[in-house]
Amino acid sequence: MELNATEQKPSTFLDRLLAPFGDCLTPEVAEKLVHLRADPEVQARVDELADKCTEGALTDEERAEYESYVHAIDVLAVLQAKARRLLKSRSVG
Numbered sequence: 001m002e003l004n005a006t007e008q009k010p011s012t013f014l015d016r017l018l019a020p021f022g023d024c025l026t027p028e029v030a031e032k033l034v035h036l037r038a039d040p041e042v043q044a045r046v047d048e049l050a051d052k053c054t055e056g057a058l059t060d061e062e063r064a065e066y067e068s069y070v071h072a073i074d075v076l077a078v079l080q081a082k083a084r085r086l087l088k089s090r091s092v093g
Contacts, residue, residue, distance in 0.1 A: 014074060014075065014078050015078050015081075018075070018078050018079060018082065019082075021079065021082070022079070022082030022083075022085075022086070025082065025083055025086050027086065027087065027090055029083075030082075030083035030084075030086045030087050031083070031087065033079055033080055033083040034080055034083045034084055034087065036076065036080070045069075046066075046069050046073075049062055049065060049066040049069065050066070052066075053066055
């Protein structure tokens with residue numbers, strides 16, 4: 001059974017959606033993307049919201065903010081996986 005876009009697992013859908021981006025990566029860009037991290041201030045805010053989420057203490061506004069960070073992290077994780085695959089294929093080939 002084939003799934004349509006709304007029925008696909010989010011990670012699979014996101015991976016397929018971002019596939020063309022992965023095809024455009026150069027080794028130099030891939031290397032930078034693999035090492036991309038949030039700055040300390042952003043990371044501290046994400047950590048704070050994650051703790052409040054675990055405690056069930058997020059306001060509606062904080063939940064929306066936290067969800068936006070989680071979505072951005074998901075996109076970044078897929079892009080970094082594509083970058084790692086490119087770099088690995090170049091080192092093997």
